[in-house]
Amino acid sequence: MAVSNVLTTARTRRRTAATRARPGRGRLTPYLFIAPAMLLLLAFGVFPIVVAAAVSITDMNISGLADWHNVNFIGAANYVKLFADPDFWQALGNTAFFVIIGVPSVVLVSLGVALLLNRSGNWFFRSLRAFYFIPAITAIVAISLVWGYLYNTQFGLLNWVLSLVGVPPVQWLSDPVLAKFSVALVAIWRGTGLNIIIFLAALQGVPREYLEAASLDGAGEWRQIRSIVVPLLRFAIFFVTVTTIISWFQFFDEAFVLTNGGPLGATTSISIFLYHQGFQQSAFGYASAGSLILFVLIAVITVAQLRLRRSDVDY
């Protein structure tokens, strides 16, 4: 009894002392709490970059995977080969196309829909929101199959609808030019939901008083949106633009399931190129070199945008 009492007081005293000496408190505890997550993050978030850099200067392939002795150092050969590879340039061009078509479409459509949805807070407008969000949360594979069925040349619904107005069958996914647009359309349709949510959240932050004051001053609704709402949404628009650009640079799923990069590589984005090189040709070294270039591209563009943003006025 006495012993346990002494023990408890000792423990309490130690604990209070520890609590008082803040920085040293429970020296190991925080490390134990963060260790599992940090280790996983290091293993799958940081370490792969190092591995990619290392592998990109070797000729690592399927035989290298089986036995490390088959891996040879080849310096910058992968990078040299990459810049001479017409397929890589085509993939770069396609990615640029997707970014140029996709980003403005997604940003403008989601901003427009969010502004319209925000017009009224009644139950009807609220319940409509869900419909616009659904594409963003459903599995891309399932969705791509559904679109593939809609796009089908022989029995697809879209061609039937067009035939009603006298348009001949369209080769949605087998015409090299049109396939780019068809694939991009699915990604645009899917990409808006998340951004609509972000814009709607940002619109909550626009003070009602500003709009009322403007309306008393005789500003029409369009004028209010242009001169008050959009400037106040600056940060949200900037944020959505940056994340949308990044996601279109990584464009993969829709094209992978709908066309697998075809026809004739017309929808092969950088990501699909990397996937084909890495997992179908097993050219791990070559693909790693490509992925580092993608990484540098995304980093440069993100930093450039952040710079632009910093020189921008703040409200």
Add this chain to the structure above:
Amino acid sequence: MTTSLSALRHRSTNRRGRRLTVVIGVALAVGAVVTAFPFIWMLATSVKPQSESLTYPPTLLPHTPTLQYFRTLFTELDFGQYLANTIIVVLIGGVGLLLMAMAGYAFAKFDFRGKQWMFFLVLATMMIPVQVTMIPTYLILNGMKLTNTLVGIALPTLVSGFSIFLFRQFMSTIPTEVLEAARIDGAGEIRTFLLIVMPLAKPILAVMAVLTFITGWNSFLWPLVIANDQHLYTLSVGLSLLNKELAVNPSLQMAASTVMVVPILIVFIVFQRYVIQGFALSGLK
């Protein structure tokens, strides 16, 4: 005189405004139907007999609805197995959730050496696209002999810098006094975390749990890359293999898509608030 005039003008703009609201409402309703149409088409086709889903012109509603393709999926094809695998991957994701909550708590409520740069590391990983890490991660998993396992499928996406960040943001709002009180009452660190911190963090946990479920359920790239054996396929991989079926049997395909989409729709309808909150939070990134 002037007041009544301005009041008059106000009323007329009000009426015009209301009419505009109705027009916008109708336009949005049309847009909503168009947006949701692929899902309606999927559901309708999934219960059409094969012959009907291949007819041209297409029928809008099934004439002779049948559930036979759902039966085919689970009897002749291995979708039961795929479903089980998907559920296991989602559950492993739940473990990741706990680990991220722990890390977020430590970053929010403890001072320790190296905290600054470790947290910077967490934020930095948010910038790295999956395509960059795809091949090296595969090589790492291969080195760990984890390719072709369900753990290997779940591991690369188990923790994310962004979620740790969100947990930290939320945990910072928990009053330190509550934790001190628990410690003075003799609760160990793990007890404090499980019995005090976790219940207080319920709002963020709910959001993260729903988002983790959705991403785990939908994940495609890692199952595709890591699973070579058919008995390890998840729904998304099994579904993508049905791609070749399109020319032959759209009904079967749409039935499989329905199996994959409907659970997510149910989760969305039930937890809509959390999903939207989570997405809006991701705007803080």
